[in-house]
Amino acid sequence: MYVAVKGGERAIDNAHAWLAEERRGDTAVAELSLEQIREQMSLAVNRVMAEGSLYDPDLAALAIKQSRGDLIEAVFLIRAYRTTLPRFGYSQSVDTGAMACDRRISATFKDAPGGQVLGATFDYTHRLLDFKLAADGEVPEAPIAAPRMEVTPHITEFLQGEDIIEREPASEATPGDLTREPMSFPAGRAVRLQSLARGDEGFILGMAYSTQRGYARNHAFVGELRIGKVPVEMEIPELGFAIEIGEVELTECETVNQFKGSKTVPPQFTRGYGLVFGQSERKSIAMALVDRALRWEELGEDNLGAAAQDEEFVLSHSDNIQATGFLEHIKLPHYVDFQSELELVRKLRREAQDLAEQMAAREAAE
């Protein structure tokens, strides 16, 4: 006999207990430490920090452990934590020109001041499963060179010297912040970049890829990709000057894009920009391509109707926490709405059947 659906509370508690057990897995296997995740799953940690919009490798490692490796769930944990943190103030803009580069490559010049520095990259590895790793993770020490002490200039500065790339005038305007103000359109480039920087890597990648395949192609060259640490400085009111409060690792990508010019602007190169927490090359390159695609209006280009050109479309759907929440909410009970649909479809079917019977009767009479 029907028993009213009671006991939701106990079911939830039990589900949580089971989840905790599943997360731990076989207790005969040693438990993962946060240090292990932080040190050995660092690219996952980076992604969680980037999309979670919070630079804290230890918390990101905790989120990854708690979420059983589901990175979107980990990003969610970080975002929900981040939103409770008080804001003391804002740092000064970081100077990526002063970055201590671990990696710095240019696809547009064979060599340039600062050189090509491959750094720790998968790029030229052969993707062969290394079965030795399964047994023994020990690695020989990598050779060490003396660090470059000079500043590594941005590649685009050289193009700017020739005045062949668009100028990017400095602005003192306070950029918008989509975590404090509701998004409205047009959002402007600063908010667009903020949104892309915390957007889902897979979504941004797909959008960028679509531009490469002809949906608003923008002929991007990777002018420069650089990864490294930059100091973060903040002005302390009591002191009256800025002090360094820490450093963050960033990946920055500047693309150089062909531009045929418009009525008012001579042919020149234009820019796309990507900046992401941690080592996140794929994301930063994709971000730069999407940024460039979204700039069509400002540069007087045609709207080709491509998804990647559509600011409202891209920004409204790039956040994986919003997307996954709304997608997954359809597993919540919808009995009430479904019941009303059930009644409606039954009624419409009844009416359609009545009509068909009337028609048949009329035909028979004729």
Add this chain to the structure above:
Amino acid sequence: MSDYNFAYLDEQTKRMIRRAILKGLAVPGYQVPFASREMPMPYGWGTGGVQVTAATLTPDDTLKVIDQGADDTTNAVSIRKFFQRTAGVATTEETTKASVIQTRHRIPEAELSEDQVLVYQVPIPEPLRFLEPRETETRKMHSLEEYGLMHVKLYEDISQHGDIATSYAYPVKVEDRYVMDPSPIPKFDNPKLEMAAIQLFGAGREQRIYAVPPYTRVVSLDFEDYPFEASKADHACDLCAAGDSYLDEVILDDAGSRMFVCSDTDYCRSRRAAGHVGRLGEEAA
């Protein structure tokens, strides 16, 4: 990491939300943008309603949370627990004893009073969204009071199906001005939107809050020759014999036997306590 502010949100955020609520009450049916926060539950699971409730609650309030009309559905339990933990307010399952009621997809059957606030969880606040996906366009349509598209949609329903084929989230016009989505309540509940209580609507993911003040005129869109009809299953509740409540249909066995029960669990419980017995009432007791 265990001490949170009363009702989770910090006071600045609550103030920001209250300003949006007041604006919403001043312009009934108008969707007020607000800087929705990330909550510790997923978007789409009531984050808008939770933020509105958090900004509305005082320590003296008594909170009731329902989902599909029921207090014991999993997400209602989860949200109620959240406020028990972060606000420590009294909770109740009795509609009449609650000062704040957060709901998803239903309006309680019992008439609400001037002392009560009803908070709705809203997935898509924009009634025109599925006719026009762009926010930039729909905001323009609202500001120009340009609702022709909606009437054409309802007309096309009639020409195609002989009826308006919308059974929940049925659009309404508030105080002769804004067309509003009443959230996915069954259209059976639409007439109840004119009530004595304050009604607040929160859409977290979409960053919108809107409101219907007490005794505000709320008209379900229709045509003279196809008047709006609040429909429900043509049965009485099998547990409490109510003929006036919205019913859930429950499949009982492999042979497809059904029973119909009140979706509002508190309404059904109080009727049974008062001695009303439905077709299958005793067996269920």
